[in-house]
Each structure stands twice: as structure tokens, then as C-alpha cells.
Amino acid sequence: MMAPVLRKSGWMGVLLLAALELHAQRSLPVYLEGEFGIERFGDASVRSVFPTGAALRLGAAFALADQGRLRLRPQGGVTFYGNKINEEVTEQLLFVKGGMQVSYDAFFLGRMTFFPYLGIDYNWVSNFDMESYDGEEATYSENYLHGTGISQEIGLRVQISEWYVKAGYGLFRSQLRVRRSILDNDLTSGYVTPPSHSFQFDTINISVGFSIRP
Numbered sequence: 251m252m253a254p255v256l257r258k259s260g261w262m263g264v265l266l267l268a269a270l271e272l273h274a275q276r277s278l279p280v281y282l283e284g285e286f287g288i289e290r291f292g293d294a295s296v297r298s299v300f301p302t303g304a305a306l307r308l309g310a311a312f313a314l315a316d317q318g319r320l321r322l323r324p325q326g327g328v329t330f331y332g333n334k335i336n337e338e339v340t341e342q343l344l345f346v347k348g349g350m351q352v353s354y355d356a357f358f359l360g361r362m363t364f365f366p367y368l369g370i371d372y373n374w375v376s377n378f379d380m381e382s383y384d385g386e387e388a389t390y391s392e393n394y395l396h397g398t399g400i401s402q403e404i405g406l407r408v409q410i411s412e413w414y415v416k417a418g419y420g421l422f423r424s425q426l427r428v429r430r431s432i433l434d435n436d437l438t439s440g441y442v443t444p445p446s447h448s449f450q451f452d453t454i455n456i457s458v459g460f461s462i463r464p
Contacts, residue, residue, distance in 0.1 A: 279313035281321070282464050285416060287457020289329055293450040300331035300343050305455060309351065319355035321365070332380075340380045345451075347371040353407060365407040367418070373399050375424055375451075395447065397426040405455075412462050422451040 285307045291297040309325030331343040349371030356364050377395040382388040405418020427446045437443075 279318055280464065281311045281313070281461045283311050283323060283325075283459060283461045284308045285414075285457040285459025287416070287455055287459075289420075289453045289455040292452040292454060296449060296451065299333050299341075303329050303331040303343075303453075305329040305457060307347075307457070307459070311351075311353075311461065316354075321351075321353045321355070323351040323353070325349060325351055325369070325371075327371075335379075338381055338383050342376075342378055342380055344376045344378075346374040346376075347401075351403075361410050363409045365409060365414075367403075367405055367407055367416075369403040369418075371401050371403070373401055373422065373424070375399070375426060377426065392429060392431075394429055394432065395426040396429075397424050397446075399424040401451070403455075409461065412460050414459050414461060415456070416459060417456045418454075420451075420453040420455060422453070424449055424451055 285305075287305050289303040289305050291300065291303075305327065306329075307325055307327035309323040311321045311323035314320045314322055326348045328347065329345040333341040333343075335341055349369060351367055351369035353365040353367035356366055358364065375395075375397050376393045378393050379391040380388050381391070399422060401420055401422035403418050403420040405416060407414050407416040425446050425448050428443060433443050433445060
């Protein structure tokens with residue numbers, strides 16, 4: 251289970267290395283940015299199972315037009331939701347992301363700078379169980395549901411010096427496929443399970459981050 255997650259998470263490193271290579275070739279002003287935050291689903295049925303998620307983003311933002319006020323940030327990240335079923339088993343929902351964010355230094359007020367932003371990401375979605383008994387090393391089930399899709403996000407970042415707070419709203423509707431073995435087992439038991447399900451994964455999110463010149 252963890253090997254595919256690590257491979258997908260490698261997008262973060264690939265995007266960052268590509269961005270730094272572009273910086274070296276073109277001498278564009280670049281900022282290393284990272285953020286950690288929480289997300290909450292807008293759909294009540296999904297939120298009832300996974301109330302709150304933890305999100306991590308990392309990218310390299312290039313200062314472009316209009317005296318560097320326009321920022322282009324290749325980025326990667328993960329978002330994790332957990333639903334504790336019992337003391338040993340936790341159902342998990344994992345989003346691995348890779349994409350781009352555009353922001354603009356619109357105005358400032360005192361020491362605060364305001365950056366409206368728009369982001370787009372390609373997502374790999376997995377739903378599985380983590381099991382841990384009597385303090386033993388955790389094991390992971392195969393995916394019950396899995397799929398991919400493109401999400402969009404719009405919001406506002408407020409920055410003071412090297413630190414910022416960001417709030418946004420994400421739009422993401424995904425068709426997740428059911429694992430083949432589950433379909434076969436259900437068919438053997440005498441009933442037909444739909445091979446895929448549509449989910450509304452729209453989210454409200456808030457995060458704290460940093461933006462520094464390497």
C-alpha cells in the first residue's frame with residue numbers, strides 16, 4: 251500500500267527540482283513555499299465519515315510579470331482523512347496531488363500583503379484501512395476505492411514577512427472505482443455492486459505556511 255503512495259508523493263520532489271532547474275537557467279526570482287493546514291468536506295454525507303483532514307503542500311513560486319507581483323507555483327502535496335472504526339482499525343482516505351497555483355500581490359495593508367490565488371491539481375485518490383494490533387507495525391489493506399481527477403481551488407493568502415495564512419475553497423468531483431475482488435465477492439453472494447461511485451469532494455480549507463528566498 252505504501253509503495254504506490256511514495257511513488258505518487260515523488261511528484262512533489264519532481265516538481266520542486268524542475269522549478270529550481272528553471273530558476274537556475276533563467277535567473278527568475280524564486281521562493282520556496284510550504285504549508286500545513288486542515289480541510290473539511292462540504293458534502294454532509296462524506297463529512298459524516300471523514301470530518302476533518304490534514305493537508306501538506308510544497309512548491310517553488312516564481313515571481314514573474316508586473317515587478318514580480320505575479321507568482322507561478324508548481325506544487326505537490328497530500329491530504330489525509332482518517333475514520334477510526336475501532337481500537338485496531340482506521341479507515342483512511344488519501345489524496346496525492348500535483349499541479350500549479352497562480353497568485354497575485356493585489357494590495358497591502360500595513361505589514362500585510364494580500365494574494366488572491368487560483369490553483370489546479372491532478373489527484374490520485376485511495377480509500378483503504380490501516381490496522382495495528384497490540385502496538386505492532388501498522389499494515390494497510392488494498393484499496394477499496396480508487397480513482398483520479400482534476401480539482402480547482404480559489405482563495406486568499408495574507409502574508410506578513412515570510413509567514414502567511416491561507417483560506418480557500420476547493421472543487422473536486424471524482425468517480426472512484428471499486429476493487430475488482432469486492433465486486434466478485436459480492437456477485438458470489440448473490441447481489442450486484444456498482445463498479446464505481448461518484449463523490450463530491452468539495453472542501454473548505456485553511457493553512458499556515460512560509461515563503462522564503464533560498
